[in-house]
Amino acid sequence: xxxxxxxxxxxxxxxxxxxxxxxxxxxxxxxxxxxxxxxxxxxxxxxxxxxxxxxxxxxxxxxxxxxxxxxxxxxxxxxxxxxxxxxxxxxxxxxxxxxxxxxxxxxxxxxxxxxxxxxxxxxxxxxxxxxxxxxxxxxxxxxxxxxxxxxxxxxxxxxxxxxxxxxxxxxxxxxxxxxxxxxxxxxxxxxxxxxxxxxxxxxxxxxxxxxxxxxxxxxxxxxxxxxxxxxxxxxxxxxxxxxxxxxxxxxxxxxxxxxxxxxxxxxxxxxxxxxxxxxxxxxxxxxxxxxxxxxxxxxxxxxxxxxxxxxxxxxxxxxxxxxxxxxxxxxxxxxxxxxxxxxxxxxxxxxxxxxxxxxxxxxxxx
Amino acid sequence: xxxxxxxxxxxxxxxxxxxxxxxxxxxxxxxxxxxxxxxxxxxxxxxxxxxxxxxxxxxxxxxxxxxxxxxxxxxxxxxxxxxxxxxxxxxxxxxxxxxxxxxxxxxxxxxxxxxxxxxxxxxxxxxxxxxxxxxxxxxxxxxxxxxxxxxxxxxxxxxxxxxxxxxxxxxxxxxxxxxxxxxxxxxxxxxxxxxxxxxxxxxxxxxxxxxxxxxxxxxxxxxxxxxxxxxxxxxxxxxxxxxxxxxxxxxxxxxxxxxxxxxxxxxxxxxxxxxxxxxxxxxxxxxxxxxxxxxxxxxxxxxxxxxxxxxxxxxxxxxxxxxxxxxxxxxxxxxxxxxxxxxxxxxxxxxxxxxxxxxxxxxxxxxxxxxx
Numbered sequence: 001x002x003x004x005x006x007x008x009x010x011x012x013x014x015x016x017x018x019x020x021x022x023x024x025x026x027x028x029x030x031x032x033x034x035x036x037x038x039x040x041x042x043x044x045x046x047x048x049x050x051x052x053x054x055x056x057x058x059x060x061x062x063x064x065x066x067x068x069x070x071x072x073x074x075x076x077x078x079x080x081x082x083x084x085x086x087x088x089x090x091x092x093x094x095x096x097x098x099x100x101x102x103x104x105x106x107x108x109x110x111x112x113x114x115x116x117x118x119x120x121x122x123x124x125x126x127x128x129x130x131x132x133x134x135x136x137x138x139x140x141x142x143x144x145x146x147x148x149x150x151x152x153x154x155x156x157x158x159x160x161x162x163x164x165x166x167x168x169x170x171x172x173x174x175x176x177x178x179x180x181x182x183x184x185x186x187x188x189x190x191x192x193x194x195x196x197x198x199x200x201x202x203x204x205x206x207x208x209x210x211x212x213x214x215x216x217x218x219x220x221x222x223x224x225x226x227x228x229x230x231x232x233x234x235x236x237x238x239x240x241x242x243x244x245x246x247x248x249x250x251x252x253x254x255x256x257x258x259x260x261x262x263x264x265x266x267x268x269x270x271x272x273x274x275x276x277x278x279x280x281x282x283x284x285x286x287x288x289x290x291x292x293x294x295x296x297x298x299x300x301x302x303x304x305x306x307x308x309x310x311x312x313x314x315x316x317x318x319x320x321x322x323x324x325x326x327x328x329x330x331x332x333x334x335x336x337x338x339x340x341x342x343x344x345x346x347x348x349x350x351x352x353x354x355x356x357x358x359x360x361x362x363x364x365x366x
Numbered sequence: 367x368x369x370x371x372x373x374x375x376x377x378x379x380x381x382x383x384x385x386x387x388x389x390x391x392x393x394x395x396x397x398x399x400x401x402x403x404x405x406x407x408x409x410x411x412x413x414x415x416x417x418x419x420x421x422x423x424x425x426x427x428x429x430x431x432x433x434x435x436x437x438x439x440x441x442x443x444x445x446x447x448x449x450x451x452x453x454x455x456x457x458x459x460x461x462x463x464x465x466x467x468x469x470x471x472x473x474x475x476x477x478x479x480x481x482x483x484x485x486x487x488x489x490x491x492x493x494x495x496x497x498x499x500x501x502x503x504x505x506x507x508x509x510x511x512x513x514x515x516x517x518x519x520x521x522x523x524x525x526x527x528x529x530x531x532x533x534x535x536x537x538x539x540x541x542x543x544x545x546x547x548x549x550x551x552x553x554x555x556x557x558x559x560x561x562x563x564x565x566x567x568x569x570x571x572x573x574x575x576x577x578x579x580x581x582x583x584x585x586x587x588x589x590x591x592x593x594x595x596x597x598x599x600x601x602x603x604x605x606x607x608x609x610x611x612x613x614x615x616x617x618x619x620x621x622x623x624x625x626x627x628x629x630x631x632x633x634x635x636x637x638x639x640x641x642x643x644x645x646x647x648x649x650x651x652x653x654x655x656x657x658x659x660x661x662x663x664x665x666x667x668x669x670x671x672x673x674x675x676x677x678x679x680x681x682x683x684x685x686x687x688x689x690x691x692x693x694x695x696x697x698x699x700x701x702x703x704x705x706x707x708x709x710x711x712x713x714x715x716x717x718x719x720x721x722x723x724x725x726x727x728x729x730x731x732x733x734x735x736x737x738x
Contacts, residue, residue, distance in 0.1 A: 016631055023627040030620045062468040070466055155590055188426075188441040188563070218527055219469060249396045250621040253389045257628035260385040264635055 024301025027251030032309035034247035047169035054203030075191035103175030106183025124148035124163030262350035274362030294347025302339035389625035390672025397618030398680025404611035406697035413541035461564035476554030495534030501552035504533035626717035633721035645733025661722035669714030
């Protein structure tokens with residue numbers, strides 16, 4: 001019953017309502033689109049974490065989750081860690097960027113199981129250990145337009161592309177994958193290693209093995225699955241707070257606009273509200289109606305903003321031929337809650353003013 | 367002339383004016399504090415390239431500034447440096463090693479200390495201490511490194527497994543060097559295990575006019591190297607800064623569009639409320655121009671007050687950003703202040719154009735008749 005009234009009220013001032021809703025829509029569009037990028041990155045990080053279950057990740061000290069490519073360890077470290085009791089297997093990994101080509105990852109096939117990667121070649125076949133063959137990550141294959149049979153030349157040496165890896169959702173989708181030693185040479189890394197994955201016999205011992213490694217070697221950090229999740233969480237939280245913060249500015253400004261419109265609307269409707277009160281409407285009913293009006297404005301704006309943002313994100317992703325931004329259900333829920341909150345925030349002061357109106361005073365001037 | 371009238375009219379509706387101005391404040395504050403990022407970096411880059419001009423920087427291709435400081439991952443075999451020195455027109459070749467010390471979060475630059483003149487560093491003043499000896503395990507730190515990381519003379523910093531002592535603190539240069547640490551080429555070669563490589567080589571041409579030809583020759587001869595003249599370096603840096611500027615500015619611009627929607631709304635209501643007033647003025651012979659000016663003046667007032675407060679809030683936002691980053695990289699420049707102010711005022715005026723046209727259209731007779 002009250003909802004009818006609310007709709008009628010909003011329809012009364014079409015220009016004003018339209019402009020206000022437009023403001024909210026623009027604000028939500030910016031907010032959702034910015035956040036969709038951090039959601040995309042968070043998604044990739046979380047997928048990467050699933051490969052690390054029960055595994056200890058060893059890098060140079062003070063390397064963050066986003067900068068693991070900067071880590072550099074001595075090649076001999078892998079063997080030394082392999083000798084620690086409780087360690088079943090070690091997987092030294094190379095990661096870096098090749099001039100003019102992009103990211104590249106190196107590993108040996110016989111220890112890929114350490115990081116729970118159980119994928120097949122989508123096209124062609126896997127590279128052979130010790131060979132100079134390369135595979136393409138699935139995203140990279142799409143964005144670069146390279147295909148099986150192509151050759152790339154790095155430091156004067158030709159490398160044949162023999163396959164495309166299935167999508168893994170992790171970093172290697174966006175680059176080349178090849179034999180450990182070969183990639184080491186391609187990167188000019190001497191006998192250095194970027195990081196080492198360590199698989200304990202008993203996953204429950206990962207924590208103590210990590211501490212053991214850090215105690216034994218200088219300038220090395222060893223992260224158990226839990227540590228890695230915490231580090232990744234720090235990074236993704238920081239990222240989402242930043243994008244959400246920047247994105248919410250416009251929406252908050254739109255909220256101020258709504259508050260303004262609601263104040264004006266309450267003042268214009270003093271007599272109407274007075275009559276309602278005189279006819280027995282309770283304070284809570286009046287409060288409720290005004291807040292509902294404000295919330296309706298933000299929610300309509302939010303829906304429009306969300307739809308526009310989905311179109312924008314789709315366009316961006318198809319333009320770059322990668323899924324770098326995603327609008328997750330979680331993001332939709334967050335933005336919707338934000339919109340409702342914004343409506344309540346901008347409606348509450350005008351509603352209080354309306355609820356405080358004295359029918360006797362207001363109606364005296366009739 | 368109508369200024370007191372405008373102020374009074376705004377004051378009469380405090381809540382409404384306050385909310386509208388708050389919108390402008392937030393939008394301008396966003397433009398200032400987000401814009402300060404690109405402005406700050408821009409200042410550092412320009413200062414940096416002014417210090418080291420007329421050179422050709424050679425790094426591994428594809429290893430430029432996209433992933434951090436230039437040349438961080440680049441590796442050039444030492445014998446290639448000797449070969450380049452033999453190229454016709456090359457006066458000298460100055461190698462350096464760049465590294466990121468993850469543990470202390472420091473960017474380390476190592477160079478031959480007998481060639482400081484080339485990097486325009488021979489006249490740099492020290493706040494304390496001096497350059498170390500070639501090969502000595504000691505570091506000189508930039509001004510901001512000392513300020514923000516709290517490092518001082520005598521502190522020890524690990525370079526891989528060697529411990530280095532801080533032997534000097536530079537005075538502020540206003541360039542990226544303020545954020546770095548410096549040591550000698552020999553010391554870094556040893557500690558970082560760089561016996562066979564350099565990160566970057568700087569080529570000093572006998573004749574500056576020859577730079578482009580020498581750069582071309584190097585790139586042709588070594589397909590995995592990239593030779594960048596200082597002019598090119600400046601252009602690239604500007605391109606990178608422009609994209610940061612574009613992103614930050616668009617966020618600010620979108621926020622300001624929403625704020626201007628608020629202004630349109632408020633001004634429309636002001637015009638409707640004061641129909642009677644405008645009607646009387648018209649009846650008394652006021653020209654359209656006068657009424658237009660009256661309405662626009664209120665809009666300008668929104669813009670001026672909102673932008674001024676917004677710029678002040680922007681300063682606060684910038685210092686918050688800087689302390690969050692742990693380095694004063696963002697800077698509010700005079701250009702940014704002037705731009706934001708003008709932008710805020712012009713936006714307010716533009717947003718009021720439609721409402722003020724509505725004010726002009728008010729029909730005197732009708733407006734006065736409907737007033738009860």
